[in-house]
Amino acid sequence: MLITSMSSFHPEDAKAWWVAYDAIVLIDSEIKSSNDLLASRPQCEGESPQFRMRKVTGAESPLELSRSVRTQDWTPTAAKIHVGNLEKLVNDLGGKQLYGEGDNFAIVIRELIQNARDAIRARMAIAANFNGRILIKVARKSESKTVIEIWDDGVGMSQRTMVGSLLDFGTSFWASDLVQSEFPGLRSSNFKPVGRFGIGFYSVFMVASEVSVLSRLYSDGISDVTKLNFPDGLTLRPILSKGGGDGFDAAFSTRVCITVDEPIEAVKDRLINKGQPIELRVPLKNYLAAITVGLDVSVALQIEGESQRQVHENINSLRSQDKVREWIIDMTFSDVLGSPVDASAKYVCENFERIRCIEFEGRIVGCAALIDLPPHNGLKYLTTDAIGGLTNNTNRGAGGYLGYFENQPTSAKRDSGTKVAPTGVLQAWANEQILILRQKNASQEQLYWAASNLSNLELDPIEIISFPLVYPDFTVVLKTFDEIFDILVSSPIPSLMNRQCNFSETNLGFVCIDGLPTLRPLSAGNLIHLELENGHPKYPWSLLGCLARLVSRRGRELEYEVKPNVLTTFKRSLLVYWMPFVAFVPR
Incomplete structure (x- = not known):
């Protein structure tokens, strides 16, 4: 028939x-x-x-x-949504939700920028003297809908890639056989894609009611542009057609266009902390600057009716103090927080000169300054963990550093793992931060909190460590090692230890045991570890670990004793951790 x-x-x-x-x-x-x-x-x-x-x-x-x-x-195509490697997908996701909780809009933009970045860096690896760029365009579609376009001039995609690897859920194009046939030599180059799981494209359907992808290989002409259109999101088969039409810019290789059900006013000014007591409206430029914090490709923004603006420069070009200042102000929202004396903006302006870039294997994997303030200090938006130079966590707090560190991903959900820079490289950065703080005559309290933040980063704080002691009148005094050494010569120093965790207790008020100066860390974190291993502190960057190493430098050793708690108030949960000093130990 x-x-x-x-x-x-x-x-x-x-x-x-x-x-x-x-x-x-x-x-x-x-x-x-x-x-x-x-x-x-x-x-x-x-x-x-x-x-x-x-x-x-x-x-x-x-x-x-x-x-x-x-x-x-x-052209009707049989390119249906499909999973080509289900076992790999399950392993990659580890049984967790694909993207978890968070800002879905930021997740989508991050994934699209990541795909564009990989395409550009691939072209840079095979085309000498090429420097690519990403352009984000925003335009009104209707009173309640906005069109967002992500343009890049990377390697582009053939029709075979668009109906194959792009839609093959769970398999990355960069790991497919198509790479070798379409871009010979790429695998043997120094190109390292950020995308590894083959799931990023599907994130767009979390916020987009319509999606279209137009692309061509960078070596092909406009007539070779292939269009893959999802007019109703993920519910129906895509429409495949040839030719980019009048709207395709010949300077680019790929355009991804999404329609979101938000008015352009909401897209131009993103709402942070939605539903919280303090909400913040952040211009899209700053919002994108936070997402692209460590990206190794430049990004520009073009909003309908406005001039084009630079959002982010290739992180490897971040060399001058002026560029560092502009970068950190944009990504920390310091110019949009409201009051010019806002604590976060004030801290950024006073400390951005301490920011130093961290390099490893010929590229920047972090730009940061050590924070010298206690936690829970009310500062916001200062600390960022990035993967592939990108993050979707625009609502950040203030951790141990001002700036960003590059991290290894632990799953397709993009949970941060270990730092990309090895410990030796990070410790060199830490030592420089210590030197700068001393040159600026930082107070002993500032140095203590800097040491606490280094310890939390599992870096050695021994050169600036001090020891908080509680006295019988419940005053707390930060003591240098020399002062601690003099006390230990004649007296033990106790500390309350949590029975279950081998931590110095910080959840209680300040306690002085038996009238003796009592060691009590000022906050939780890595400094509070008291666990021993083979008769020595297990964690060398804890207060106890630093103390033991400093005592050893004097040719002595610490002796440790655990006694039942003598304070009935805390008897149910705590022990007393004694640290008597052995006065004579051969060097």
């Missing part, structure tokens, strides 16, 4: 064409099932011949049917 159409189906008629295709596939299936039934029927008297019709021409594939049920300006 041959079914034909009297006129061609245009792209706007794609839904009707697919309805026809599904109906034809159903007719073909019914004919074949009926013939199979007739063939299997017992022959009693005479024959039960099968139908003369054996199939419907074109039912085997959309492309074949389009020869008789014609299409114009587009």
Whole structure:
């Protein structure tokens, strides 16, 4: 059976064409099932011949049917959403939700920028003297909808890639065989993609009601542009067509266009801390600067009716003090926090000169200054952990440093793992920060909190460590090692230890045990570890670990004793941790 159409189906008629295709596939299936039934029927008297019709021409594939049920300006394709490597997908996700809780808009923008970055860095690896860029365009579609376009001039995608690897959920194009055939030599270059899990493209459907992808290989012409359109999100088959039309900029290789159900005013000024007591409206430029904090590709923003603005420069060009200042102000929202004396903005302006770039294997993997303030200090938006130079965590706090560190991903969810820079490189940065703080005559309290933050980063704080002691009048005094050494010569120093965790207790008020100066860390964190291993502190960057190493430098050793708690107030949960000093130990 041959079914034909009297006129061609245009792209706007794609839904009707697919309805026809599904109906034809159903007719073909019914004919074949009926013939199979007739063939299997017992022959009693005479024959039960099968139908003369054996199939419907074109039912085997959309492309074949389009020869008789014609299409114009587009090609129906069998590129359906599919999972090519389910086992890998399960392993990558580790049984957790794909992206977890958070700002879905930021997740989508991060994933699209990451894909554009990988395409650009791939082209940079195979084309000498090429420097790519990403352009983000924002325009009003209606009163309640906004169009966002991500343009890049990277390697681009062939039609084979767009209907294959792009839609193959769980398999990254960079790990596929297509890479070798389309970009010979790329795998042997120094190119390292950020995308590794093959799931980023699907994030767009969390916020987009319509998605289209236009792309060509960077070596091809405009006539080779292929368009993959999802007019109704992820619910229907994509529409494949050839040619980019008048709107495709020849300076670029790929354009991803998404329609979000938000008015342009909400897109231009992103709401941070939604539903919280203090909400913040952040201009899209700053919002994108936070997401692209450590990206090694430049990003520009073009909002409808406004001039084009630079959002981010390649992090490897962050060399001058002026550029560092602009970068840190943008990504910490310091110029939009409201009051010019806001604590966070004030801290940024007073400390950005201490920011130093951290380099490893020829690239920048962090730009930061050590924070010298206690935790819970009310500062916001200062500390960022990035993966591949990107983050979706725009609502950040103030951790141990002002700036960002590059981290290894632990899963497709993009949880941060270990720092990319090895400990030796990070310790060199830490030592420089210590030197700068001393040159600026930082107070002993500032140095204590800097040491606490270094300890939390598992870096050695021994050069600036001090020891908080509680006295009988409940005053707390930070003591230098020399002062602590003098006390230990004649007296033990106790500390309350949590029975379950081997931590110095910080959840209680300041306690002085038996009238002795009592060691009591000022906050939780790595400084409070008291665990021993083979008779020595297990954590060398804890207060106890630093004390033991400093005592050893004097040719002595610490002796440790755990006693039952003598304070009835805390008897249920605590022990007393004694640290008597052995006065004479051979050097």
